[in-house]
Amino acid sequence: MPGFFDTAGLGLPICIAGAGAIGITVAARLSIAGFHVRLVARGGSLAAINKKGIRLLDSEGDHSARVEVGQATDFGPQRILFLCSKSHDLAELAAALQPLISAETILVPVVNGIPWWYFDGDGGDWVGQVVKSVDPDGKLKRLVPSRQIIGTTTMITAERPCPGTARTANPLQMTIGELDDRSSERIKVLASMLSAAGISVRIAPRIRDAVWTKVVRNLISNPVTAITGATLRENFGNHYLADISRQMLREVIPVIDAYGAKLEVDPDLILESGRKLGDVKTSMLQDFEKGNQLELASICDAVIELANQRGIRMPVTEAITGLAHFRDAAERSHAA
Structure with a gap:
Protein backbone atom coordinates (compact mmCIF):
# COMPACT_ATOMS: atom_id res chain seq x y z
CA MET A 1 0.00 0.00 0.00
CA ARG A 206 -3.35 -14.98 19.58
CA ILE A 207 -6.46 -13.24 18.29
CA ARG A 208 -8.74 -16.26 18.86
CA ASP A 209 -7.93 -16.21 22.58
CA ALA A 210 -9.12 -12.61 22.61
CA VAL A 211 -12.24 -13.56 20.65
CA TRP A 212 -13.16 -16.30 23.13
CA THR A 213 -12.53 -14.02 26.10
CA LYS A 214 -15.00 -11.48 24.68
CA VAL A 215 -17.44 -14.21 23.61
CA VAL A 216 -17.50 -15.60 27.14
CA ARG A 217 -18.21 -12.16 28.62
CA ASN A 218 -21.17 -11.79 26.25
CA LEU A 219 -22.39 -15.38 26.47
CA ILE A 220 -22.76 -15.42 30.25
CA SER A 221 -24.44 -12.02 30.49
CA ASN A 222 -26.25 -10.93 27.32
CA PRO A 223 -28.95 -13.63 27.04
CA VAL A 224 -29.50 -13.67 30.82
CA THR A 225 -30.05 -9.91 30.92
CA ALA A 226 -32.32 -10.01 27.85
CA ILE A 227 -34.53 -12.51 29.70
CA THR A 228 -34.46 -10.82 33.11
CA GLY A 229 -33.95 -7.13 32.34
CA ALA A 230 -30.99 -7.05 34.76
CA THR A 231 -28.05 -4.68 34.47
CA LEU A 232 -24.51 -6.06 34.58
CA ARG A 233 -24.23 -5.21 38.27
CA GLU A 234 -27.44 -7.12 38.97
CA ASN A 235 -26.52 -10.02 36.69
CA PHE A 236 -23.24 -10.69 38.48
CA GLY A 237 -24.29 -9.41 41.89
CA ASN A 238 -27.51 -11.36 42.35
CA HIS A 239 -26.96 -14.86 43.76
CA TYR A 240 -29.38 -16.61 41.40
CA LEU A 241 -28.33 -14.85 38.20
CA ALA A 242 -24.62 -15.05 39.02
CA ASP A 243 -24.96 -18.79 39.56
CA ILE A 244 -26.52 -19.22 36.11
CA SER A 245 -23.68 -17.23 34.54
CA ARG A 246 -21.14 -19.28 36.47
CA GLN A 247 -22.62 -22.54 35.17
CA MET A 248 -22.54 -21.21 31.59
CA LEU A 249 -18.91 -20.24 32.10
CA ARG A 250 -18.04 -23.76 33.25
CA GLU A 251 -19.77 -25.21 30.18
CA VAL A 252 -17.93 -23.09 27.63
CA ILE A 253 -14.38 -23.67 28.91
CA PRO A 254 -14.17 -27.25 27.48
CA VAL A 255 -15.31 -25.88 24.10
CA ILE A 256 -12.53 -23.31 24.12
CA ASP A 257 -10.01 -26.04 25.00
CA ALA A 258 -11.33 -28.28 22.23
CA TYR A 259 -10.41 -25.68 19.62
CA GLY A 260 -6.91 -25.08 20.95
CA ALA A 261 -7.66 -21.68 22.46
CA LYS A 262 -7.67 -20.34 25.99
CA LEU A 263 -9.12 -17.48 28.01
CA GLU A 264 -6.80 -14.51 28.43
CA VAL A 265 -7.94 -13.91 32.01
CA ASP A 266 -8.90 -16.01 35.00
CA PRO A 267 -12.58 -17.09 34.73
CA ASP A 268 -13.39 -15.69 38.19
CA LEU A 269 -12.12 -12.28 37.08
CA ILE A 270 -14.65 -12.28 34.24
CA LEU A 271 -17.47 -12.60 36.76
CA GLU A 272 -16.02 -9.94 39.05
CA SER A 273 -15.23 -7.45 36.29
CA GLY A 274 -18.78 -7.75 34.95
CA ARG A 275 -20.21 -6.72 38.31
CA LYS A 276 -17.83 -3.77 38.53
CA LEU A 277 -19.12 -2.31 35.26
CA GLY A 278 -22.13 -1.12 37.26
CA ASP A 279 -25.70 -0.48 36.16
CA VAL A 280 -24.90 -0.88 32.47
CA LYS A 281 -27.39 -2.52 30.14
CA THR A 282 -25.88 -5.10 27.82
CA SER A 283 -26.23 -4.49 24.09
CA MET A 284 -28.67 -7.41 23.93
CA LEU A 285 -30.91 -5.93 26.63
CA GLN A 286 -30.82 -2.57 24.83
CA ASP A 287 -31.88 -4.28 21.61
CA PHE A 288 -34.64 -6.19 23.39
CA GLU A 289 -36.09 -3.01 24.88
CA LYS A 290 -36.08 -1.38 21.44
CA GLY A 291 -37.72 -4.39 19.77
CA ASN A 292 -34.61 -5.11 17.68
CA GLN A 293 -33.39 -8.57 16.75
CA LEU A 294 -31.03 -10.04 19.34
CA GLU A 295 -27.49 -11.18 18.46
CA LEU A 296 -28.18 -14.73 19.57
CA ALA A 297 -26.75 -16.38 16.44
CA SER A 298 -23.15 -15.22 16.94
CA ILE A 299 -23.08 -15.00 20.74
CA CYS A 300 -24.99 -18.18 21.63
CA ASP A 301 -25.91 -20.37 18.64
CA ALA A 302 -22.38 -20.36 17.20
CA VAL A 303 -20.88 -21.48 20.52
CA ILE A 304 -23.41 -24.31 20.79
CA GLU A 305 -22.69 -25.26 17.16
CA LEU A 306 -18.97 -25.51 17.85
CA ALA A 307 -19.65 -27.49 21.03
CA ASN A 308 -21.87 -29.98 19.18
CA GLN A 309 -19.17 -30.53 16.56
CA ARG A 310 -16.83 -31.68 19.33
CA GLY A 311 -19.48 -33.71 21.18
CA ILE A 312 -19.66 -31.30 24.13
CA ARG A 313 -22.98 -30.75 25.90
CA MET A 314 -24.01 -27.33 27.21
CA PRO A 315 -27.42 -27.89 28.89
CA VAL A 316 -27.63 -24.63 30.85
CA THR A 317 -26.39 -22.54 27.93
CA GLU A 318 -28.83 -24.28 25.59
CA ALA A 319 -31.73 -23.64 27.99
CA ILE A 320 -30.91 -19.95 28.45
CA THR A 321 -30.42 -19.55 24.70
CA GLY A 322 -33.79 -21.16 24.05
CA LEU A 323 -35.52 -18.83 26.49
CA ALA A 324 -33.81 -15.82 24.91
CA HIS A 325 -34.90 -16.94 21.43
CA PHE A 326 -38.48 -17.26 22.67
CA ARG A 327 -38.47 -13.79 24.22
CA ASP A 328 -36.85 -12.31 21.11
CA ALA A 329 -39.43 -13.79 18.74
CA ALA A 330 -42.38 -13.04 21.05
CA GLU A 331 -41.37 -9.43 21.64
CA ARG A 332 -40.79 -8.66 17.97
CA SER A 333 -44.04 -10.39 17.02
CA HIS A 334 -45.88 -8.34 19.62
CA ALA A 335 -44.24 -5.12 18.41
CA ALA A 336 -45.18 -5.93 14.81
Missing part, protein backbone atom coordinates in the same frame (compact mmCIF):
# COMPACT_ATOMS: atom_id res chain seq x y z
CA PRO A 2 2.24 2.84 -1.20
CA GLY A 3 2.08 5.93 0.99
CA PHE A 4 -0.10 4.36 3.65
CA PHE A 5 2.57 3.47 6.16
CA ASP A 6 4.65 6.57 5.42
CA THR A 7 2.00 8.83 6.95
CA ALA A 8 1.06 6.48 9.83
CA GLY A 9 -2.53 7.18 8.92
CA LEU A 10 -2.40 10.97 9.30
CA GLY A 11 -4.74 12.62 6.82
CA LEU A 12 -5.87 9.23 5.60
CA PRO A 13 -9.68 8.97 5.41
CA ILE A 14 -11.00 6.33 7.77
CA CYS A 15 -14.45 4.99 6.97
CA ILE A 16 -16.85 3.75 9.64
CA ALA A 17 -19.79 1.73 8.35
CA GLY A 18 -22.63 1.69 10.84
CA ALA A 19 -23.97 4.56 12.95
CA GLY A 20 -24.93 2.58 16.04
CA ALA A 21 -23.44 3.10 19.50
CA ILE A 22 -20.08 1.52 18.65
CA GLY A 23 -19.77 3.15 15.23
CA ILE A 24 -20.55 6.61 16.61
CA THR A 25 -18.10 6.10 19.49
CA VAL A 26 -15.22 5.05 17.23
CA ALA A 27 -16.00 7.75 14.64
CA ALA A 28 -16.18 10.47 17.29
CA ARG A 29 -12.92 9.49 19.01
CA LEU A 30 -11.03 9.33 15.71
CA SER A 31 -12.49 12.65 14.57
CA ILE A 32 -11.64 14.35 17.87
CA ALA A 33 -8.04 13.16 17.43
CA GLY A 34 -7.85 14.91 14.07
CA PHE A 35 -8.33 12.01 11.68
CA HIS A 36 -10.38 12.41 8.52
CA VAL A 37 -13.50 10.35 9.21
CA ARG A 38 -16.19 9.19 6.82
CA LEU A 39 -19.34 7.60 8.19
CA VAL A 40 -21.74 5.36 6.29
CA ALA A 41 -25.27 5.75 7.68
CA ARG A 42 -28.85 5.48 6.51
CA GLY A 43 -32.39 6.61 7.31
CA GLY A 44 -32.89 8.70 10.41
CA SER A 45 -29.23 8.43 11.41
CA LEU A 46 -28.07 9.81 8.07
CA ALA A 47 -30.49 12.74 8.30
CA ALA A 48 -29.62 13.54 11.92
CA ILE A 49 -25.85 13.40 11.37
CA ASN A 50 -26.10 15.51 8.22
CA LYS A 51 -27.90 18.14 10.24
CA LYS A 52 -26.06 18.13 13.57
CA GLY A 53 -22.94 15.98 13.21
CA ILE A 54 -22.13 13.32 15.80
CA ARG A 55 -21.92 13.56 19.58
CA LEU A 56 -20.17 11.43 22.17
CA LEU A 57 -20.57 11.65 25.92
CA ASP A 58 -17.77 9.74 27.62
CA SER A 59 -15.54 9.90 30.70
CA GLU A 60 -13.59 12.80 29.17
CA GLY A 61 -16.60 15.01 28.49
CA ASP A 62 -19.19 15.97 25.90
CA HIS A 63 -17.74 15.92 22.38
CA SER A 64 -19.25 17.03 19.09
CA ALA A 65 -17.73 16.42 15.67
CA ARG A 66 -18.51 16.96 12.04
CA VAL A 67 -17.76 14.03 9.76
CA GLU A 68 -18.36 13.22 6.12
CA VAL A 69 -21.55 11.18 6.12
CA GLY A 70 -23.39 9.41 3.35
CA GLN A 71 -24.18 6.07 1.80
CA ALA A 72 -21.58 3.68 0.41
CA THR A 73 -22.19 4.89 -3.13
CA ASP A 74 -21.15 8.41 -2.08
CA PHE A 75 -17.56 7.37 -1.43
CA GLY A 76 -14.94 5.55 -3.48
CA PRO A 77 -12.74 2.66 -2.33
CA GLN A 78 -11.38 3.14 1.19
CA ARG A 79 -8.02 2.25 2.74
CA ILE A 80 -9.41 1.47 6.21
CA LEU A 81 -13.01 0.36 6.68
CA PHE A 82 -14.51 -0.40 10.09
CA LEU A 83 -17.59 -2.64 9.92
CA CYS A 84 -19.69 -1.67 12.94
CA SER A 85 -23.01 -3.46 12.83
CA LYS A 86 -24.91 -6.18 14.59
CA SER A 87 -23.54 -9.54 13.50
CA HIS A 88 -26.84 -10.62 11.92
CA ASP A 89 -26.89 -7.42 9.80
CA LEU A 90 -23.33 -7.80 8.57
CA ALA A 91 -24.03 -9.77 5.38
CA GLU A 92 -26.52 -7.16 4.16
CA LEU A 93 -24.13 -4.37 5.15
CA ALA A 94 -21.18 -6.04 3.40
CA ALA A 95 -23.17 -6.29 0.19
CA ALA A 96 -24.00 -2.58 0.33
CA LEU A 97 -20.37 -1.67 1.07
CA GLN A 98 -18.84 -3.24 -2.04
CA PRO A 99 -18.18 0.18 -3.68
CA LEU A 100 -15.88 0.94 -0.72
CA ILE A 101 -13.83 -2.26 -0.87
CA SER A 102 -10.82 -2.64 -3.16
CA ALA A 103 -7.98 -5.14 -3.05
CA GLU A 104 -6.08 -2.70 -0.80
CA THR A 105 -8.82 -1.99 1.73
CA ILE A 106 -8.03 -2.98 5.29
CA LEU A 107 -11.22 -4.39 6.81
CA VAL A 108 -11.83 -4.15 10.55
CA PRO A 109 -15.05 -5.96 11.56
CA VAL A 110 -16.13 -4.75 15.00
CA VAL A 111 -18.77 -7.36 15.78
CA ASN A 112 -19.88 -9.48 18.71
CA GLY A 113 -19.70 -13.23 19.08
CA ILE A 114 -17.89 -15.91 17.10
CA PRO A 115 -16.84 -14.28 13.79
CA TRP A 116 -17.40 -15.94 10.43
CA TRP A 117 -13.63 -15.71 9.80
CA TYR A 118 -12.78 -17.80 12.89
CA PHE A 119 -11.20 -20.69 10.93
CA ASP A 120 -9.56 -18.52 8.25
CA GLY A 121 -5.81 -17.96 8.40
CA ASP A 122 -5.45 -20.33 11.34
CA GLY A 123 -3.66 -23.12 9.50
CA GLY A 124 -4.77 -25.65 12.12
CA ASP A 125 -6.80 -28.84 11.97
CA TRP A 126 -9.99 -26.99 11.06
CA VAL A 127 -8.90 -25.24 7.86
CA GLY A 128 -11.92 -24.67 5.66
CA GLN A 129 -14.45 -25.20 8.45
CA VAL A 130 -17.30 -22.69 8.57
CA VAL A 131 -19.52 -21.33 11.32
CA LYS A 132 -22.96 -21.78 9.82
CA SER A 133 -24.76 -19.94 12.60
CA VAL A 134 -23.15 -16.65 11.54
CA ASP A 135 -22.62 -17.25 7.81
CA PRO A 136 -25.12 -19.91 6.72
CA ASP A 137 -24.76 -19.39 2.97
CA GLY A 138 -21.10 -18.30 2.87
CA LYS A 139 -22.02 -14.79 1.80
CA LEU A 140 -19.63 -13.08 4.20
CA LYS A 141 -16.70 -15.23 3.07
CA ARG A 142 -17.41 -14.18 -0.52
CA LEU A 143 -17.92 -10.47 0.18
CA VAL A 144 -15.27 -9.82 2.84
CA PRO A 145 -11.83 -11.16 1.78
CA SER A 146 -10.15 -12.82 4.76
CA ARG A 147 -6.63 -11.72 3.76
CA GLN A 148 -7.76 -8.09 4.20
CA ILE A 149 -9.31 -8.59 7.63
CA ILE A 150 -7.82 -7.51 10.92
CA GLY A 151 -9.46 -9.41 13.75
CA THR A 152 -10.95 -7.23 16.47
CA THR A 153 -12.70 -7.46 19.80
CA THR A 154 -13.96 -4.52 21.84
CA MET A 155 -14.78 -3.66 25.41
CA ILE A 156 -16.94 -0.61 24.77
CA THR A 157 -20.16 -0.41 26.81
CA ALA A 158 -21.87 2.31 24.79
CA GLU A 159 -25.52 3.23 24.33
CA ARG A 160 -27.18 5.24 21.57
CA PRO A 161 -29.83 7.46 23.21
CA CYS A 162 -30.75 9.03 19.86
CA PRO A 163 -29.50 9.02 16.24
CA GLY A 164 -25.99 10.40 15.92
CA THR A 165 -25.29 10.30 19.66
CA ALA A 166 -23.44 7.72 21.79
CA ARG A 167 -22.91 7.61 25.53
CA THR A 168 -20.43 5.56 27.58
CA ALA A 169 -19.08 5.82 31.12
CA ASN A 170 -16.44 3.07 30.99
CA PRO A 171 -12.95 3.01 29.42
CA LEU A 172 -12.76 2.31 25.68
CA GLN A 173 -10.74 -0.80 24.90
CA MET A 174 -10.00 -2.71 21.69
CA THR A 175 -7.89 -5.76 20.91
CA ILE A 176 -6.64 -6.35 17.37
CA GLY A 177 -4.66 -9.06 15.62
CA GLU A 178 -3.88 -10.63 12.28
CA LEU A 179 -5.86 -13.79 11.52
CA ASP A 180 -2.62 -15.77 11.29
CA ASP A 181 -1.35 -14.22 14.56
CA ARG A 182 1.72 -12.77 12.88
CA SER A 183 3.05 -9.28 13.49
CA SER A 184 2.54 -6.81 10.65
CA GLU A 185 3.12 -3.17 9.88
CA ARG A 186 -0.58 -2.53 9.27
CA ILE A 187 -1.41 -3.84 12.74
CA LYS A 188 1.11 -1.44 14.29
CA VAL A 189 -0.26 1.50 12.30
CA LEU A 190 -3.86 0.73 13.22
CA ALA A 191 -2.90 0.37 16.89
CA SER A 192 -1.15 3.74 16.76
CA MET A 193 -4.19 5.41 15.23
CA LEU A 194 -6.60 3.97 17.78
CA SER A 195 -4.31 4.90 20.65
CA ALA A 196 -4.09 8.47 19.36
CA ALA A 197 -7.90 8.54 19.41
CA GLY A 198 -7.98 7.73 23.12
CA ILE A 199 -8.91 4.09 22.71
CA SER A 200 -6.81 1.68 24.75
CA VAL A 201 -5.60 -0.86 22.19
CA ARG A 202 -3.72 -4.12 22.56
CA ILE A 203 -2.20 -6.28 19.83
CA ALA A 204 -3.13 -9.87 20.66
CA PRO A 205 -0.46 -12.53 20.20
